[in-house]
Amino acid sequence: MGDRFEGAAEGRLRYVLNPRFILSCSDPLWEGVRELSLRRGWPVHTHALEQRDETLAVRELKGGRDEVQYFADQGLLATDLRLAHGVWITHEHLDRVRGGRFSVVHCPSSNLKLGSGVADLLAFHRAGVPVGIGCDGAACSNQLDNFAEVRLAALLQKVKHGPDAFSGLDALRLATSEGARALGLQDEVGTIEPGKHADLAVLASDRPELWAAPQAEPHDLVAFGASRAAVRHVLVGGRLEVEEGRLTRLDLAEIYRESERCLGELIRRSGVTF
Amino acid sequence: MGDRFEGAAEGRLRYVLNPRFILSCSDPLWEGVRELSLRRGWPVHTHALEQRDETLAVRELKGGRDEVQYFADQGLLATDLRLAHGVWITHEHLDRVRGGRFSVVHCPSSNLKLGSGVADLLAFHRAGVPVGIGCDGAACSNQLDNFAEVRLAALLQKVKHGPDAFSGLDALRLATSEGARALGLQDEVGTIEPGKHADLAVLASDRPELWAAPQAEPHDLVAFGASRAAVRHVLVGGRLEVEEGRLTRLDLAEIYRESERCLGELIRRSGVTF
Numbered sequence: 001m002g003d004r005f006e007g008a009a010e011g012r013l014r015y016v017l018n019p020r021f022i023l024s025c026s027d028p029l030w031e032g033v034r035e036l037s038l039r040r041g042w043p044v045h046t047h048a049l050e051q052r053d054e055t056l057a058v059r060e061l062k063g064g065r066d067e068v069q070y071f072a073d074q075g076l077l078a079t080d081l082r083l084a085h086g087v088w089i090t091h092e093h094l095d096r097v098r099g100g101r102f103s104v105v106h107c108p109s110s111n112l113k114l115g116s117g118v119a120d121l122l123a124f125h126r127a128g129v130p131v132g133i134g135c136d137g138a139a140c141s142n143q144l145d146n147f148a149e150v151r152l153a154a155l156l157q158k159v160k161h162g163p164d165a166f167s168g169l170d171a172l173r174l175a176t177s178e179g180a181r182a183l184g185l186q187d188e189v190g191t192i193e194p195g196k197h198a199d200l201a202v203l204a205s206d207r208p209e210l211w212a213a214p215q216a217e218p219h220d221l222v223a224f225g226a227s228r229a230a231v232r233h234v235l236v237g238g239r240l241e242v243e244e245g246r247l248t249r250l251d252l253a254e255i256y257r258e259s260e261r262c263l264g265e266l267i268r269r270s271g272v273t274f
Numbered sequence: 275m276g277d278r279f280e281g282a283a284e285g286r287l288r289y290v291l292n293p294r295f296i297l298s299c300s301d302p303l304w305e306g307v308r309e310l311s312l313r314r315g316w317p318v319h320t321h322a323l324e325q326r327d328e329t330l331a332v333r334e335l336k337g338g339r340d341e342v343q344y345f346a347d348q349g350l351l352a353t354d355l356r357l358a359h360g361v362w363i364t365h366e367h368l369d370r371v372r373g374g375r376f377s378v379v380h381c382p383s384s385n386l387k388l389g390s391g392v393a394d395l396l397a398f399h400r401a402g403v404p405v406g407i408g409c410d411g412a413a414c415s416n417q418l419d420n421f422a423e424v425r426l427a428a429l430l431q432k433v434k435h436g437p438d439a440f441s442g443l444d445a446l447r448l449a450t451s452e453g454a455r456a457l458g459l460q461d462e463v464g465t466i467e468p469g470k471h472a473d474l475a476v477l478a479s480d481r482p483e484l485w486a487a488p489q490a491e492p493h494d495l496v497a498f499g500a501s502r503a504a505v506r507h508v509l510v511g512g513r514l515e516v517e518e519g520r521l522t523r524l525d526l527a528e529i530y531r532e533s534e535r536c537l538g539e540l541i542r543r544s545g546v547t548f
Contacts, residue, residue, distance in 0.1 A: 109429060111433070112429035112430060112432055112433040113429055113432055113437065113498070114432070114437050115432045115433050115435075115436045115437040115439075116433070117433060118433065141498075142425075142483060142495075142498040142499040143425075143483045143498070143499055143501070144482075144483070145483070145501075148422075148501075151416075151417075152426070155383060155386035155387055156386060158386055158387055158388070158389045159385070159386040159389050159390070159391060159392065161389075162389045163387065163388050163389040165389075206530075208418075208526075209416060209417045209418070209419070211530060211533070213537055213541070215548040221416075224387070224415075224416040224417075225416040225417055227417070227419075227422075227501060227503065228503075229501065229502075229503030252482075256480075256485060259485070263487055267487070267489075274489040
């Protein structure tokens with residue numbers, strides 16, 4: 001699959017190794033992931049330090065070692081390692097990963113819905129760890145709306161660190177320049193400038209939630225007011241993929257039909273009855 | 275104004291006394307509010323126990339008394355008293371208001387944005403205090419989207435009390451039956467049944483964020499998936515006020531124009547320059 005997808009779709013598709021999390025992957029699997037990552041240059045994306053119970057279970061299973069110790073022992077800190085969640089990262093962890101290619105994907109809705117906690121984005125910033133924004137799976141965050149996640153990320157840092165701790169601009173960076181750094185794509189996307197891909201979302205400024213006095217700080221307006229409902233156009237590589245809120249090349253009804261078919265098939269194969 | 279608006283618009287408008295909060299209202303003002311509330315039967319809506327600094331300032335100003343002690347001394351606990359926020363309500367406060375007509379309006383986005391904290395809805399439930407959902411002012415919550423507030427309310431209780439602590443149905447009740455109780459309107463609105471007003475919001479179930487397996491719990495789908503973007507129709511008293519997402523009787527462009535005019539006038543009068 002890596003050979004098939006790496007660099008496909010005019011270079012837009014990349015391959016990433018995605019072991020789910022420590023508890024569901026064997027030691028040899030992690031060794032294989034490290035070896036493949038270093039040989040092919042593929043990043044490693046996994047979920048870690050999400051919940052307290054999970055961290056306790058890892059210590060139990062791995063002879064008292066926590067997630068970062070385990071990754072260090074497996075040589076994973078030498079790879080381009082991206083951690084979804086990172087709610088329970090400590091200062092000792094951050095000292096240990098410093099200097100490596102290490103980033104965090106913050107998934108605030110999911111971290112609340114599963115009762116995991118609130119990740120400390122300011123601690124990541126201080127440690128120089130780039131932070132992107134994510135939605136985790138649909139079952140954990142339903143809306144899969146990155147604008148909603150950006151808003152929630154900013155709100156949660158404010159209640160954690162005080163109302164001036166995290167600005168609208170800080171929040172938008174999670175989804176743009178800093179998010180691109182978290183993925184190692186900062187030379188290709190994340191800011192609007194010559195030589196980068198024209199990946200743009202155009203918001204409908206005539207919606208009530210984006211209406212404000214002309215003096216209002218535009219970053220705050222977008223970070224705290226926008227949701228995907230305000231997205232008017234989306235350009236990817238300069239091509240219009242969403243126009244006036246509608247997909248230009250995909251048929252939403254067809255996606256629903258196909259999803260329903262796949263879901264029915266999956267439930268049938270699983271043997272679960274309702 | 276009370277005489278003019280109480281019972282207007284075919285009984286849909288009611289008058290509520292709305293002193294902002296303890297720190298900006300004099301003792302005689304609160305006395306007048308109590309007297310008027312008891313004489314006319316008008317409820318009292320105010321903001322209280324929102325922020326720690328505010329609570330400290332109240333103690334400083336009112337001879338060591340906290341908000342609930344002060345309200346008790348002013349006779350306000352004898353009125354139909356609704357508190358926006360209530361983040362810092364204690365068990366002692368709840369014991370004190372028990373048996374009165376006392377309710378709380380929960381404003382989760384605002385409580386995060388101002389760094390106030392997370393109100394404990396389960397403590398209100400245990401004390402039998404009805405809780406409604408609110409957005410506070412636009413500057414504190416931007417979207418003024420009650421669906422977004424419902425979702426956030428549920429998510430925050432889960433991170434506070436564990437993932438099973440607050441269901442989608444619990445969350446929807448804040449905006450329906452329990453919200454109606456908080457306003458003393460439980461005999462008129464809040465549930466769909468004969469004899470109540472036909473106040474209904476119809477959601478567009480064909481939106482991606484509301485798509486799910488047929489086995490999914492519908493309350494969870496709405497509580498965690500919906501936002502006002504999913505609202506298709508709104509009926510108030512059986513009359514269609516929003517149809518296919520558009521206001522039927524008001525002109526949005528005209529509202530913007532009038533808002534802009536009023537805002538300009540307000541800024542001019544305030545003498546603030548940008």
